[in-house]
Amino acid sequence: MPRHSSRIISLALACLLLAGTAQAQRFAWWRDEGVQRRLGLATEQTRRLEEVFTGALPDLKRGKRQLDTAEQELARLVEGADDATLTLQVDRVEAARSDLNRTRTMMLLRMRRVLSGEQRARLDTIHKERQPAGSSPHRH
Numbered sequence: 001m002p003r004h005s006s007r008i009i010s011l012a013l014a015c016l017l018l019a020g021t022a023q024a025q026r027f028a029w030w031r032d033e034g035v036q037r038r039l040g041l042a043t044e045q046t047r048r049l050e051e052v053f054t055g056a057l058p059d060l061k062r063g064k065r066q067l068d069t070a071e072q073e074l075a076r077l078v079e080g081a082d083d084a085t086l087t088l089q090v091d092r093v094e095a096a097r098s099d100l101n102r103t104r105t106m107m108l109l110r111m112r113r114v115l116s117g118e119q120r121a122r123l124d125t126i127h128k129e130r131q132p133a134g135s136s137p138h139r140h
């Protein structure tokens with residue numbers, strides 16, 4: 001494989017790993033007393049949100065480990081594997097990423113059901129306020 005292609009793939013992998021790290025550091029808003037006050041969360045709502053999160057956490061951790069393992073294997077293969085092998089591993093990486101995103105999205109949808117429409121609107125405002133200038137909005 002040409003050296004230029006290897007550098008591009010290595011850079012792409014680094015970007016993917018950084019994106020995963022940023023995603024893992026997202027704000028646990030339902031635990032923040034200020035957010036709880038702004039949203040008008042009842043104690044029962046906070047308990048249910050935590051329950052949804054802790055219920056999904058084992059699957060999220062497992063999915064993240066699977067994604068990390070698949071990405072590490074791809075990084076290992078970049079230098080010497082043929083295109084067919086690389087394509088197969090890229091498919092594995094993307095399948096693991098898709099599974100992790102599906103799990104996270106379902107968790108967020110379950111959390112959304114705990115909130116009223118007004119609370120969801122307030123939460124959207126809070127997320128926009130916390131978003132760095134010039135960055136694209138993330139889903140919550």
